[in-house]
Structures are given as structure tokens and as C-alpha cells.
Amino acid sequence: MKKTWLKWSVYAAVGLIAAGCASYPDRATTQQLAEKMVFDAFSASPEHMKRLVQDRSQQICSKIGDEKLTQAEAAEVVKLARASIKYPASGKLVGDWKTGDKLAHNGAGDRIRNGKVENRKENGALCQNCHALAPGEINVGNVGPSLTGYGKQRGNSEAIAKYTYEKIYNAWVYFPCSNMPRLGATGHLTPEQITHMVAFMIDPQSPINK
């Protein structure tokens, strides 16, 4: 009798421990599990699989939930961003606003379907997806701040042109880990294309400054 009681107590204890053991995995385990899931989840050529590999800045900027960026991390992201910026060979930072206007309204480029990258002459600049552009323009997103009147407010000095170029090339120089893609640094846009975006932003003739 006593022995049976003991036996069942042991079973119960083992059961409780087994049940009680199930809990949230710690951060390191989570990372290990999730990273494996990421690399198992896509069918792609080795070249395309590279898109899943995070660079140092992306690792830092993938804060979970309410986790905060530390000052040291922010400084590192800014430093990496600063080092990433390349300027156009011509040295001219302001291109053609009309070309920029077209690019701003082009959300395509480099998407992959059935293993094939979409066939485009160049990538769009994606601006319209997230930013208000010309006054009264309706089909625009609001994930990012409005750019309406951007140049009107700031002028088109050399300093503003340079700031705007750098901001588009790698937004994380000025706003580490912001939602804005690092369009130049990740290779989505070329330096040449970015000069057209700068013109679109600051040229007094550009529709966004009307």
C-alpha cells in the first residue's frame, strides 16, 4: 500500500515537472530556432538566399517588442551607415526631377516569383508606397512622414542636397533603425538614381514643391 502511494507520487512529480518544463524558450534558443526556420522556409538559388542573411545593422535593428536600441548600438548603426555612403562618379548630387518623379511612383523591381527576378530596366524608388508627395495626390501611403513641400520648406542649397542624398542613400545615418529602407546602401537604388530623387525632393519645379 505504502509502496503504491510512493509510486504514484513519483509519477505525479515526474508528470508535473514535464508539464512545468514547457515554457517560453530564452532569447538565444529562440534565435537559434527562428534562424533555422528562416533558412528552411524559402526555395531559392544560393544567390537569392543571400537576401535572408542579415548584415550587422539589420541584426541590431531587429529589436523585439519593446526592446530599446542602446546608445552604443545606435552609434554603431550610424557609423556603419556613414561608411556605406557612396557618391555618384560625377560628383553631382542633384539630377533630373522628372526622372525622379517617375521613380517615386514606381514600386516595382527585384521581386522574386517562382525563382525569377522580375524583368525591369531599373528598380523603382518606392516613395509613393509610404510618403505623401505632391499636394492633393491621393494614392499615397502614410507609413513615412509627408514629403509635400519638402524643398519649399528647406530650400535647395548644397547642404540640403547633400543631406537629402545621404538620407535616401542610407536613412540610418540620421535615424538609426528607422523604418525607411537604406535604398542606396542595400543596392536597391543606384547613386545615379538617387540624384534624381534629390532633384524631385528639392527642385522648385518639382510637383511636391508646388
Next chain:
Amino acid sequence: MEKMHSVCLAFSAAAFLAVAPPVMAQGNDLSVGRKMLVEDNPGELWIDQGKDLFYQKRGPKNVSLEQCDFGMGPGKLEGAAARLPRYFADTDRVEDLESRLLTCMTSLQGFERNALIKQAIGRPRTKGSDMEALALFVTSKSNGMKVNVTLSHQKEYDAYKAGEYIFYRRSGQTDFGCVQCHGEPDKRIRLQDLLHMTNKAGAQEVASTWPAYRGAHYIVRTMQWRLNDCVWQMRLPDLKYGTDYSIALTTFLNHRGNDAVMNVPGFKR
């Protein structure tokens, strides 16, 4: 005839959305048109299609899906989808609805897994895939019930945390994770509303409205389709069907969406 009627309704409703003057006010004025559509949701048609597929004897083994266990016991469909994803001992894996359907269609009916996956996402303006119809039928058996995704098995805890990690994981040339578009209220990509998924109400909408009728495609779509389209826009490669990645994200979102009342098919733009 009734089918024609509903399809016509869908067309005229879509036409209404296309010509209606866009409204710019901050709030949800755009959603008024969508609400009107929900009342006459053509996606209902797929429920019967899925029901037929479910009870038909199909596949090399010529059996129906009636013995499929969605977590409440073989053949018990009421409320089962509202509890997915969950851990299944027979596969030793956390499965969402679509991966569970894959499991049953291969093990019970003898279909070939890769062939199923190839056809799982239907082409727009067709009758859609068997998977889409089956997923909707099974989920419709939870309509009116509360989402109740519990975490008890270790692999369920793992899936939840991995899903959360993936939600915030930035990569690729757009530097996007899910949270870049779905982490704040009242946001849009162009005119398309984005759900605020780090908020309870947003997660509840995710958990309770898929599968959904997708207006622009004229067919019913599943959560797996939604994720595929997201990663495509994020410039990531092709997401495979029914992987742990999708299941983890779905576990994360659905668990956070607990207590929402299931109402499928949802209606999406």
C-alpha cells in the same frame, strides 16, 4: 443561378470601389465600401465547394477527410480551426490549418505532398485550389466561436517565440520585417490599410478572418497566400508552402488574437 448572382454582386461592388471618389480623411472611410462588401461576401460559395471536397472519397486511397484529426479528435471540426496552430503528436510538430490539411491529404488520402503544394495557391479568376476551399470549409466550422490558441507543449511555446522573432526580423534590400508595416495604427501602403498587428485588435482581425475572399483576385485566399505575398513585396525569395516559418508567424499572431470571434470568409480588397 445563385452563384451568378453573387458573382455579379462582387463585380458591381468591385466596380463601386474602383469609381467611388477616394476619401482622404484619416479614419476608416475607405473601410465603408469594404463593410458593404462583407455583407454579400462571394467567398461563401467556396464553403460548399470545400464541403464537397471534404466528404468526397478522393486520392489514391479513395477515402474522404472525415478521419482527419484537426486537434479535437478525428472528424471533429466544430471549433477546431479556432485552436490552430497547435501541436500534433502524430507528426511531432506544431501545425496550422493548411499544414494539417497537407498531413491528412497525404497520410489518409495518399496524395503526393509536392503535387498538393504545387496546386495549393490557386490562380486568380479561377475556382481556386482544393486547399483554399477545404481550408475555408474547415474554418467555417468555427464561425461564431472564439479564437483560442493555447500554448502548452514546448513546441507551441517555441513556435510562438520564433514567430515573434520573425515578425521583427529585418533583412533584404528593403530592410523590412513585418513590423515595419504592421507595427503602428492607421497606416497605409498607398490607399491600402495596414493592420496594426502588435495591437490586440489587429491580431484578432488576423486570427479570425482568414481564409478570406480577395476581391482583386475573385477567389478565396488563405493565410499562407497572405504571407507569400508579403515576403514577395519585401523582396525575399519564394516562401515554401507549410513551413515552420509560416506556422510560427501564425502561432504568434493567432495566440495574440485570442478571444476574437471567428468570422470567415473574411473580405479583403
